[in-house]
Amino acid sequence: xxxxxxxxxxxxxxxxxxxxxCAASGFxxxxxxxxxxxxxxxxxREGVSCISSSGGSTPYxxxxxxxxxxxxxxxKNTVYLQMNSLxxxxxxxxxxxxxxxxxxxxxxxxxxxxxxxxxxxxxxx
Numbered sequence: 406x407x408x409x410x411x412x413x414x415x416x417x418x419x420x421x422x423x424x425x426x427c428a429a430s431g432f433x434x435x436x437x438x439x440x441x442x443x444x445x446x447x448x449x450r451e452g453v454s455c456i457s458s459s460g461g462s463t464p465y466x467x468x469x470x471x472x473x474x475x476x477x478x479x480x481k482n483t484v485y486l487q488m489n490s491l492x493x494x495x496x497x498x499x500x501x502x503x504x505x506x507x508x509x510x511x512x513x514x515x516x517x518x519x520x521x522x523x524x525x526x527x528x529x530x
């Protein structure tokens with residue numbers, strides 16, 4: 406069974422950090438680009454970042470640029486999203502998704518083939 410599982414979410418104070426993980430089972434991530442998306446209550450899903458299968462392309466949303474870093478460890482079949490300097494507006498459910506090779510534009514999440522169930526991130530004092 407092909408599956409993506411997110412972990413690492415939780416409650417953190419403003420200015421704090423979290424590292425999200427996206428682990429694949431049933432398939433290897435070597436040939437897949439992995440995107441991170443988030444959705445806050447009452448808001449549309451937003452593309453946060455993506456990493457291509459080679460790791461050579463890592464676009465970020467303007468809202469997270471300079472604060473978030475995406476990386477991948479193919480030996481562990483896992484992609485990470487390091488989130489620093491967190492703000493209350495980063496509060497959302499974060500999802501990872503997989504698509505072959507290249508990152509689609511963030512406006513086309515329907516191009517992804519596999520999705521995880523999401524992990525809640527809450528930034529609050």
